[in-house]
Amino acid sequence: MSLTRDAVLAALKTVSDPISDSDIVAAGLVKALTVDDKGAVRFVMEVSPSQVKTYEAVKDAAEKAVQDLGASAVQVLMTAHSTPAAPPDLKPQRSSEPSGPQKIPGIDRILAIASGKGGVGKSTLSANIACALAAEGRRVGLLDADVYGPSQPRMLGVSGRPASPDGKIILPMRNYGVTMMSIGLMQNEDQAVVWRGPMLMGALQQMMNQVQWGALDVLIVDLPPGTGDVQMTLTQKFQVDGAIVVSTPQDVALLDARKGIDMFNQLGTPILGMIENMSTHICSNCGHEEHVFGHGGVAREAEKIGVPLLAEIPLHLDIRLAADGGAPIVVSKPDSPQATAFRDVAKRLIADGKA
Numbered sequence: 001m002s003l004t005r006d007a008v009l010a011a012l013k014t015v016s017d018p019i020s021d022s023d024i025v026a027a028g029l030v031k032a033l034t035v036d037d038k039g040a041v042r043f044v045m046e047v048s049p050s051q052v053k054t055y056e057a058v059k060d061a062a063e064k065a066v067q068d069l070g071a072s073a074v075q076v077l078m079t080a081h082s083t084p085a086a087p088p089d090l091k092p093q094r095s096s097e098p099s100g101p102q103k104i105p106g107i108d109r110i111l112a113i114a115s116g117k118g119g120v121g122k123s124t125l126s127a128n129i130a131c132a133l134a135a136e137g138r139r140v141g142l143l144d145a146d147v148y149g150p151s152q153p154r155m156l157g158v159s160g161r162p163a164s165p166d167g168k169i170i171l172p173m174r175n176y177g178v179t180m181m182s183i184g185l186m187q188n189e190d191q192a193v194v195w196r197g198p199m200l201m202g203a204l205q206q207m208m209n210q211v212q213w214g215a216l217d218v219l220i221v222d223l224p225p226g227t228g229d230v231q232m233t234l235t236q237k238f239q240v241d242g243a244i245v246v247s248t249p250q251d252v253a254l255l256d257a258r259k260g261i262d263m264f265n266q267l268g269t270p271i272l273g274m275i276e277n278m279s280t281h282i283c284s285n286c287g288h289e290e291h292v293f294g295h296g297g298v299a300r301e302a303e304k305i306g307v308p309l310l311a312e313i314p315l316h317l318d319i320r321l322a323a324d325g326g327a328p329i330v331v332s333k334p335d336s337p338q339a340t341a342f343r344d345v346a347k348r349l350i351a352d353g354k355a
């Protein structure tokens, strides 16, 4: 008999919430519960940051309750988010602990790779730039924060689940000299999860603070497309040293890229430059070059807003095959002209002290 969502909820209702004195379902702690057809159960437990310790035992009890139902796997992601702000206190106040963007101990720089529009190649570029930086001897981390379409595990040829020996620290994955963590590794590759703002914030903070990144020269964050909660949380909570905005040359992609640039400007994040991807198509048979999506649009836009154009990456079959095959082109064909384009970006970032 297959496991149903209702059965799981009923089991979770037997677990009591020490704070509210009701059960964890009634207390609204269980979010994004999914039960797949193989009987694997996943859900998020949203708790307040000050109560994380209290809830560790509750999380274990919840896991056990579901396990006892015969679930094939149980995965509980505990996210800590701040409770909604209290009504403003109009009395004069002393300033409290610093609330601005923080540096993460051990991580020298954070570099965000963003795009206004989905599918423009942001993840492909992030993976290649990360591997190119590692090949130059930099200590590189790559955080795949693209919760709507995490792709770094596939691009870097990494599978399996990240381990957490003590239930707090998450051990990242590593390949091609890049230390990588993805929200994609916390869920099935083909599973869509509906994230709400506070959950996203909690998950992102957990990825930044609880993943054992080690000492890094640079942490590259592959952002989801657009200007949403993840971008806001990242830039408001953590000191982001710069953003690179990726776009294809079409007007519609550029329009969205402009919105992304406006957002970073408003948030005070320096824009290190733009990259035009799928700039020109080079036929893998005959080498003929054609401009499928137009050409030069990003260069014009970059000039208009006064930021450097860091690269024009061609649309080339080898780049896609390499990305899909789990060894980015800078790793699988490091001497190809396509890989050189990425390696040049990496060298420039290092030369400018940005990575």
Ligand SMILES: Nc1ncnc2c1ncn2[C@@H]1O[C@H](COP(=O)(O)OP(=O)(O)OP(=O)(O)O)[C@@H](O)[C@H]1O
Binding pocket: 115, 117, 118, 119, 120, 121, 122, 123, 124, 125, 146, 149, 151, 224, 225, 277, 278, 313, 314, 315, 316, 317, 319, 320, 321, 323, 324
């Ligand atoms: N320069 C390129 N040449 C050939 N294929 C490319 C190139 N850049 C990206 N691709 C391919 O285009 C597809 C989309 O790329 P990618 O997943 O990197 O985009 P994205 O902007 O990260 O998308 P998402 O919005 O899903 O995060 C992938 O199949 C990738 O291999």
